[in-house]
Amino acid sequence: MNDRSSKLAADPLTDILRGLRLEGVEYGRWELKEPWNIEFPAQATARFYFVGQKACWLRQPSGEWVELRCGDAVLLPRGVAHALASEPGAKSSPINGYEIKQICEKVFCLSTEGCRPGTLLFCGSMYFNLDGLHPLLGMMPDVMRTTELEAHDPGITHMLETMAREVKLERVGSAGIVARLADVLAAIIIRSWVERGCGDSSGWVAAVRDPKIGKVLAAIHLEPSHNWTVEALARMMGASRSGFADRFAAIVGETPARYVTQVRMHQARQWLVRDRLRISVVASRLGYDSEAAFSRAFKRVIGHPPGHFRTADRQSAA
Numbered sequence: 530m531n532d533r534s535s536k537l538a539a540d541p542l543t544d545i546l547r548g549l550r551l552e553g554v555e556y557g558r559w560e561l562k563e564p565w566n567i568e569f570p571a572q573a574t575a576r577f578y579f580v581g582q583k584a585c586w587l588r589q590p591s592g593e594w595v596e597l598r599c600g601d602a603v604l605l606p607r608g609v610a611h612a613l614a615s616e617p618g619a620k621s622s623p624i625n626g627y628e629i630k631q632i633c634e635k636v637f638c639l640s641t642e643g644c645r646p647g648t649l650l651f652c653g654s655m656y657f658n659l660d661g662l663h664p665l666l667g668m669m670p671d672v673m674r675t676t677e678l679e680a681h682d683p684g685i686t687h688m689l690e691t692m693a694r695e696v697k698l699e700r701v702g703s704a705g706i707v708a709r710l711a712d713v714l715a716a717i718i719i720r721s722w723v724e725r726g727c728g729d730s731s732g733w734v735a736a737v738r739d740p741k742i743g744k745v746l747a748a749i750h751l752e753p754s755h756n757w758t759v760e761a762l763a764r765m766m767g768a769s770r771s772g773f774a775d776r777f778a779a780i781v782g783e784t785p786a787r788y789v790t791q792v793r794m795h796q797a798r799q800w801l802v803r804d805r806l807r808i809s810v811v812a813s814r815l816g817y818d819s820e821a822a823f824s825r826a827f828k829r830v831i832g833h834p835p836g837h838f839r840t841a842d843r844q845s846a847a
Contacts, residue, residue, distance in 0.1 A: 541743035542734070545665065545750050546723060550658040551575070551715050556708045557629065558696070559639040559650040561585075566614035566621040573661070574654040576605040577715050578613070579689075579707075581696035582649035588612040590671045600689050601676055604718050606669040607661065608654075615648060636704040651696050653711045656803065660795035664733035673718050682721040688714045736781045741766045745777070749789055753796040756816050757789045794830035797823075801838045808835045 554574055569576065578587075579602045586594050590609045594617040597603060605611060612621060629637045659666050679685045688710065695707045737743045745762050762785055763773035777785045793815055800806045800814070812823035828834045 541747035542723065542737045544747040545737065546720065549665070549716075549719070551712055552656045552658070553708055553712050554654040554656055555637060556651070556653040556704065556711065557637045557639055558704060558707075559648075559652060561615070561639070561648045561650065563615040563647055564619035565648075566612060566616075566619035567627070568612050568621050568623045569610060570623070571610040572608040572654065574608050574656050575715070576608050576611075577653040577655060577711050578603050579651040579692050579696065579711065579714075580648070581651055581693055583647060585648045585650070586614045586617050587672070588614070588617070595672075595674075597674075598676075600693055601674065602689060602692070602714055602718070603675070604673045604715050605671060606657070606666060606673065606719070607671065609671045611672075613650070636708060649696060651692070651707055651711065653708065653715075655712065655715060658799070660799050662791075662795050668733065669719070669722070673722060675714075675718060678718060678721040678725070681725055682717065685714070685717055685721065688717065733781075739780055741768075742777060742780050745773075745785075746781070749792050753792045754814050754816075757785075759785050762789075790826060791830050794827050797827055797835065798831060798838060801835055811835065 578597070580597050580599050582599060584596055584598045587597050587603060588594050588611055590611060594614075597613075614621070627639050629639045631637050657663075657666060661667075675685050675689060692707055692710050692714065695703045695710065737746050745766055748762075748765060749757060759774060760770055762777075763770045766773050766776075768776065774785055777783075777788075781788060783791070797811050797815060800811045801808070806814075808824070809820050812820045815823060817823035817826070824834050824836075
């Protein structure tokens with residue numbers, strides 16, 4: 530058994546999750562006087578909320594309002610458009626219409642005059658290290674609430690209690706501590722969702738959990754820059770090239786070569802957008818002989834040439 534194969538655990542999904550990371554972009558401690566209703570546009574990063582004092586309401590992408598009680602936490606993994614309000618009928622206003630003050634690095638405060646004993650929220654924006662088109666991220670529901678997971682993961686309750694204490698105390702350094710707790714809690718929410726079956730036993734998750742194909746998928750996702758060939762992947766599964774290709778296509782719904790290319794191009798987009806690497810560097814990392822060959826493959830999978838993302842990045846920074 531080679532070193533690459535020996536790294537893969539009995540559960541391939543566990544291996545893929547080991548590579549899942551959340552990185553906090555910014556956090557906020559918000560004190561809000563009733564009535565209030567804040568509209569949040571869609572964003573590339575995930576959003577996280579913890580209700581530290583007094584219940585409020587969340588309008589989901591479906592338009593349905595759900596109540597968030599004191600002590601509840603919610604993760605919107607794809608940062609979909611939504612609203613938070615003291616009550617569903619309150620007059621709404623966009624988040625960019627509020628004055629937000631910086632408390633410390635990456636932590637901001639939104640406070641309305643005379644808000645106590647109003648709603649106290651702790652919020653955060655977080656980056657996944659996965660591309661937005663990663664199958665695991667795409668399968669996650671728009672909204673993930675701790676109330677739906679606590680019965681299956683008692684550790685969530687303890688985390689929520691700790692966050693509640695820190696949010697209310699306003700001690701020196703509490704904002705930074707709550708920010709770290711938010712990162713951990715968001716990761717626990719995702720882990721609990723996965724352990725409960727990801728809400729779906731079919732599709733990509735079922736493919737990952739296949740005893741043989743799952744090992745192959747995990748290897749591809751763990752090392753997307755590796756030069757995977759159909760022959761190498763077939764050896765990993767212990768099958769002939771044709772037998773492996775047929776089984777892979779039947780379970781995953783894509784040929785092995787196409788799937789590998791998709792994963793590699795999704796990783797390339799991460800390097801271009803998040804890490805701001807030059808196109809030539811990304812092409813080299815993925816083993817392409819020329820920038821032109823890489824660009825053709827990238828556009829075929831993503832729908833835009835790599836230069837599109839570099840231009841968009843420069844415009845957003847202007």
